[in-house]
Amino acid sequence: MMVKDPCPSCEVYDICGGRCLFVNKQRLWGQEGFDKVCDTVKHMISALQTETSTVRQLMKSGVISVDSFIYPEFNNGCEIIP
C-alpha cells in the first residue's frame, strides 16, 4: 500500500515516512485534521532532534544501548505515528 500525497513531497518524509497511514488513506477529519496530525509528527521530530546529542552521549557512555531503539517493522495496525 503506497502512501499518497502530500507525504512523499513532505520535508520530513524521510523521517516520518507518512506513518499515520490511517489518516493518509481515510481523511476522516478533512484537511484540517490531517494538518493537525502532521503538526504533532513535526513537533515530535523537532523535540527529539533537540535531544540527539544527549542521546548519542548516553549511547557512547553505555547508559543506553542501541538495541533500545529497535522497533519492529510490523508491530500492530495501520495507525502508527512515529
Ligand code: SF4
Ligand atoms: S508529517 Fe504529515 S505530510 Fe509529512 S510525511 Fe508525515 S504524515 Fe505525511
